[in-house]
Amino acid sequence: MTIDSMDPEEVDAADILGSAIERREDPALITGDAEYTDDIQRPGMAHMAVARSQYGHADLEGVDTSAAEEMEGVVATYTHEDLHGEDTPEGGSFSLPTGWLLDSLEQVDHPILADGRVRYQGDAIAVVVAEDRYTARDAAEAVSVDYGRRDAVTDPREALDEGAPALHGEDNVAFDWELGDSDATDEAFESASHTVSIDVENQLLVPNAMEPRAAVADYSPGSGELEVFMTSQNPHLHRLLMSGVIGHPEHKLRIKAPEVGGGFGSKIHHYADEALAAWIAKDLERPVKWTATRTETYVTDAQGRGHRTEAELAMDDDGRITGLRVDTKANLGAYLSTFAPAVPTWLYGTLLSGQYDIPAIHCSVTGAFTNVPPVDAYRGAGRPEASFVVERLAHLGAREVDMDPAEFRRLNFVPADEFPYETQVAVVYDSGDYEKPLDKALEMVDYDSFRERQEQAREEGRYLGIGFSCYIEACGLAPSELAGQLGAQAGLWESSLVRFHPSGTVTAFCGTSGHGQGHATTYAQIVANELGIPYDDVEVVEGDTDEIPHGMGTYGSRSAAVGGSSLVKSSEKLVEKAKEIAAHQLEADPDDIEFEAGEFRLAGAPDRSLGIKEVAEQSYLAHDMPEEMEPGLEATSFYDPDNFVFPFGTHVAVVEVDPDSGEIEFEQYAAVDDVGNQINPKIVEGQIHGGIAQGIGQALYEGAEYDENAQLLTGSMQDYAVPKTYHIPEMETDSTVTESPHNPLGVKGVGEAGTIAAPQAVVNAVADALEPFGVEGIEMPLTAERVWEATNGRATTDGGSPPGEGDDEGGEKR
Amino acid sequence: MIPDGFDYHEPETTAEAIELLEEHGDAETELLAGGHSLLPAMKSGLSSPDVLIDIGGIEELTGVTADGGTLTIGAMTSYSDVLDAEAAREHAPALTAAVEQVGDRQVRNRGTVGGNVAHADPASDLPGAVLVSDATMVVQGPDGERDVPAEEFYLGMYATDIGPDELLTRVEVPSAAGAVGTYVKRASPSSGYAMVGVAALLSVEDGAAETVRVGASGVMDRGVRLEGVEDALAGGSVDEETIEAAAARAGEGLDTALMMDDLRASGEFRAQLLEVYTERALAEANADLAAPAAD
Numbered sequence A: 001m002t003i004d005s006m007d008p009e010e011v012d013a014a015d016i017l018g019s020a021i022e023r024r025e026d027p028a029l030i031t032g033d034a035e036y037t038d039d040i041q042r043p044g045m046a047h048m049a050v051a052r053s054q055y056g057h058a059d060l061e062g063v064d065t066s067a068a069e070e071m072e073g074v075v076a077t078y079t080h081e082d083l084h085g086e087d088t089p090e091g092g093s094f095s096l097p098t099g100w101l102l103d104s105l106e107q108v109d110h111p112i113l114a115d116g117r118v119r120y121q122g123d124a125i126a127v128v129v130a131e132d133r134y135t136a137r138d139a140a141e142a143v144s145v146d147y148g149r150r151d152a153v154t155d156p157r158e159a160l161d162e163g164a165p166a167l168h169g170e171d172n173v174a175f176d177w178e179l180g181d182s183d184a185t186d187e188a189f190e191s192a193s194h195t196v197s198i199d200v201e202n203q204l205l206v207p208n209a210m211e212p213r214a215a216v217a218d219y220s221p222g223s224g225e226l227e228v229f230m231t232s233q234n235p236h237l238h239r240l241l242m243s244g245v246i247g248h249p250e251h252k253l254r255i256k257a258p259e260v261g262g263g264f265g266s267k268i269h270h271y272a273d274e275a276l277a278a279w280i281a282k283d284l285e286r287p288v289k290w291t292a293t294r295t296e297t298y299v300t301d302a303q304g305r306g307h308r309t310e311a312e313l314a315m316d317d318d319g320r321i322t323g324l325r326v327d328t329k330a331n332l333g334a335y336l337s338t339f340a341p342a343v344p345t346w347l348y349g350t351l352l353s354g355q356y357d358i359p360a361i362h363c364s365v366t367g368a369f370t371n372v373p374p375v376d377a378y379r380g381a382g383r384p385e386a387s388f389v390v391e392r393l394a395h396l397g398a399r400e401v402d403m404d405p406a407e408f409r410r411l412n413f414v415p416a417d418e419f420p421y422e423t424q425v426a427v428v429y430d431s432g433d434y435e436k437p438l439d440k441a442l443e444m445v446d447y448d449s450f451r452e453r454q455e456q457a458r459e460e461g462r463y464l465g466i467g468f469s470c471y472i473e474a475c476g477l478a479p480s481e482l483a484g485q486l487g488a489q490a491g492l493w494e495s496s497l498v499r500f501h502p503s504g505t506v507t508a509f510c511g512t513s514g515h516g517q518g519h520a521t522t523y524a525q526i527v528a529n530e531l532g533i534p535y536d537d538v539e540v541v542e543g544d545t546d547e548i549p550h551g552m553g554t555y556g557s558r559s560a561a562v563g564g565s566s567l568v569k570s571s572e573k574l575v576e577k578a579k580e581i582a583a584h585q586l587e588a589d590p591d592d593i594e595f596e597a598g599e600f601r602l603a604g605a606p607d608r609s610l611g612i613k614e615v616a617e618q619s620y621l622a623h624d625m626p627e628e629m630e631p632g633l634e635a636t637s638f639y640d641p642d643n644f645v646f647p648f649g650t651h652v653a654v655v656e657v658d659p660d661s662g663e664i665e666f667e668q669y670a671a672v673d674d675v676g677n678q679i680n681p682k683i684v685e686g687q688i689h690g691g692i693a694q695g696i697g698q699a700l701y702e703g704a705e706y707d708e709n710a711q712l713l714t715g716s717m718q719d720y721a722v723p724k725t726y727h728i729p730e731m732e733t734d735s736t737v738t739e740s741p742h743n744p745l746g747v748k749g750v751g752e753a754g755t756i757a758a759p760q761a762v763v764n765a766v767a768d769a770l771e772p773f774g775v776e777g778i779e780m781p782l783t784a785e786r787v788w789e790a791t792n793g794r795a796t797t798d799g800g801s802p803p804g805e806g807d808d809e810g811g812e813k814r
Numbered sequence B: 001m002i003p004d005g006f007d008y009h010e011p012e013t014t015a016e017a018i019e020l021l022e023e024h025g026d027a028e029t030e031l032l033a034g035g036h037s038l039l040p041a042m043k044s045g046l047s048s049p050d051v052l053i054d055i056g057g058i059e060e061l062t063g064v065t066a067d068g069g070t071l072t073i074g075a076m077t078s079y080s081d082v083l084d085a086e087a088a089r090e091h092a093p094a095l096t097a098a099v100e101q102v103g104d105r106q107v108r109n110r111g112t113v114g115g116n117v118a119h120a121d122p123a124s125d126l127p128g129a130v131l132v133s134d135a136t137m138v139v140q141g142p143d144g145e146r147d148v149p150a151e152e153f154y155l156g157m158y159a160t161d162i163g164p165d166e167l168l169t170r171v172e173v174p175s176a177a178g179a180v181g182t183y184v185k186r187a188s189p190s191s192g193y194a195m196v197g198v199a200a201l202l203s204v205e206d207g208a209a210e211t212v213r214v215g216a217s218g219v220m221d222r223g224v225r226l227e228g229v230e231d232a233l234a235g236g237s238v239d240e241e242t243i244e245a246a247a248a249r250a251g252e253g254l255d256t257a258l259m260m261d262d263l264r265a266s267g268e269f270r271a272q273l274l275e276v277y278t279e280r281a282l283a284e285a286n287a288d289l290a291a292p293a294a295d
């Protein structure tokens, strides 16, 4: 089902919430009118470039910036010593903090310019500032560095091996963490009738936001204000962190996120480069711009995933899941990025129950330092890794107990009448109805006839496969108290301000910070609906620490559930005040006033009414206000939800695999998602589409590959396969709606659902197709070569030989 | 991302270009054609010439003409202009089929046949196709013109017979009118270049194969003819079975140890793809022979 966009003009005001109106931000984004950080120019602006480590692991035996300094047009150079010199202004840590702590966490210093040692290719060594960006780049290259090479390690399992080159201390253990009941789980496995296991990698991915990271910093010596435009998903958080890193007071630091061209998580974290640009602008008293090259984004943007996992599923005779055991070695990269400790722990382990009622679960995770860029949240952040483990095991579990994979899942679903449902991994699912999306999806792919078609095709030597992914997702981590217990060094509420102007239009400020999600549209829909005013009369402002009261930003699919709800709360407060003004002017008791469609009416006397815009005007005239009421009409809220929201759904991939070429063709991709109430179904669909594309990217194409010296081999789009339109199948999307009971909009979240769901649907489909070859699964990305290897030498149609056999046979098999 | 500085020249004639090549013989000099291989190399720092001689504007080096059984493609003719030329489709069907698969529309609008051939990237789409088309490369230097058969033109990866003060002026192809040409490729999902690309030229007379020329890009350090495949089909009937049997001989005479082996595919897998894609190229050609495309 493809949803058609609507012109907002043609939508009744009463229907604005929930309508698939066009995104109002698109014309500027498409025509180039939108302003991104790199578009910003300031008089006298200098340009910064960073000299980075060429090697994955080395001691710095000498850093010589003299050649760079002598170049014409070079303004200044900085190394670690310059940040820590005797005359360096005090107050800055010049080290990047970690925003999430775990009990066993090994905190390590993360200097913004390397202190005698580099730990990943791309680690910043020195900075040059020049009159133009070309000179800056040339000068960065002229910085001469003597390296003392060290052995490197990039795989988390190898990093934890005895004798592996250690990055920080004695070993590479960043933390040991566990969740669930290990005794109960052991018991479940002891009494299990069936078990299946996997040993899988969830590969490292490069985020590849369309816009590279960038910053423009401008310091005003007169006021002491430091203004920083930057590619941020969370300006207030960046302000707090940067303030400590560079030692500039938070109230004199202004962070603005202009248009931001995607982030996928990579623009949540605080990096060295933006901090350096800000501090140097202050040091030089000159505006400074830094824009990453694409090459730099490949070696410095926090990468995602990077798990190696062994997991097992226990089942009884009837195919009921009785236990799940998971052991993961998580790659954290060279240092702890901002939220790195949370991603493979609380954002991962807590989702391991999937959509299933699993009585015993235990999960242990060891975080490992390795010589790759710091690893942190990337679209899905922990949940894709969890869902992948659960759904791959479900695929094998069904096979083991000889059940249909859809029915195996249905049997194990948390029943619809069990919500709220408390899992064995510390979370309470708010609401759910898992059979509905499954049934819808089965209908979309005509599952009844599929198995017949598959059988027939196999007889013709063609290999069709179907793969299921019944995923669960958690968005809007909350409440803040819980976040604090789990180790967050921040609250996870959201703040907003809704302000009427005297003329009757409204500006809605929200502390989330959209970077492609369409908030300018969806937030206006929410506020227009709450206030009963035309959609066009609402302007949405995000991404500016001076304009917006406060905020936590956009990530973890939290904006609608937390930011959107905050806008409802602010609007409600505003209406409350307006009602008192209206009552006063209508000479009635506020309790007798009803508010509907932007009108305050006296109950029972419909002709006595006042529009909210008139009230707004009156509130600013302030000629006739209720006693002791302040003039003006605006309201701020800080909304702290009671719980996460838990979207879910079923994705089904139908593929045909050519064992001779290893090629995978999609016959169909069906997605049924339940993201709660939908503010704008077109935007929901768009998020699902993009998410699936990214998930298919992980399943089939993407992966950061390093050599034994920790050099990134896939360091450009020539070598790292970001999927192109022709790699992505037509998708059929549909939805069911199960409201979240605990937020005022009944919404869940949709930003990451597709990315979480897709990989295992595809991998399961390929495994199903290749079942006759004895293939249980193939490591992602499922390149043609890996698929061919998996079938190579096992070209039988009689049920196949067990995996492992025939590995050494050559390519000849005709 | 930002290339080093360089001197830039824009000659209007081939003679001028050759003079400039001689004049700058001591410097690191590059000819600039469509720039779609050279500029990415310069931007990523793999190439930093001191002198660029932009030959893209030399009119006499562009255009497609058919004359007395020979099709001539000027070196600076863009892929798009080749595709727009009816004569190219008629007389050089295999080469045209390969040109059609180069990159995307933007790449085909800027990139040139001569640039492709001169660059000699083994993973590009044309090396196999020029062999199949029996093309002759016409190279011009201070001492005049010389003809180099495609078989002798490529010396290895990024290496050709073009001398330092010479340039490629045109590609000449003997007419293959009446034969069907196809090109199928397994593109690398990241770069779009050929992991394996197979070009085939096929005609059948009275049920027997008359012309059978098959060649591949992406497999070895240069384009190769697949002689085993050609031998298998020559003079015989062309059908599903004979094509499959012929394709099984695709790797014949190719040293598997020297096959391209990189991040995108191992040599072993390339050998496998070579068979699969040879079969596809021939099957497509055979289907086209049976039902000529209605254009």
Ligand SMILES: Cc1cc2nc3c(=O)[nH]c(=O)nc-3n(C[C@H](O)[C@H](O)[C@H](O)COP(=O)(O)OP(=O)(O)OC[C@H]3O[C@@H](n4cnc5c(N)ncnc54)[C@H](O)[C@@H]3O)c2cc1C
Pocket: B030, B031, B032, B033, B034, B035, B036, B037, B038, B039, B040, B055, B075, B076, B101, B102, B103, B104, B107, B110, B111, B112, B113, B114, B115, B116, B118, B119, B121, B123, B124, B125, B126, B162, B166, B167, B168, B169, B191, B192, B193, B194
């Ligand atoms: C995004 C992208 C995708 C691409 N995909 C493909 C693909 O799928 N398949 C494919 O085959 N190619 C592909 N290419 C490469 C493209 O086809 C190039 O255009 C081609 O390889 C070189 O032609 P050019 O005219 O651009 O030459 P340039 O880049 O200008 O020159 C290439 C080299 O040849 C030399 N040269 C050029 N002309 C002459 C001459 N007349 N005499 C002597 N030397 C000369 C130059 O000095 C230079 O060293 C792609 C390129 C890009 C940017």
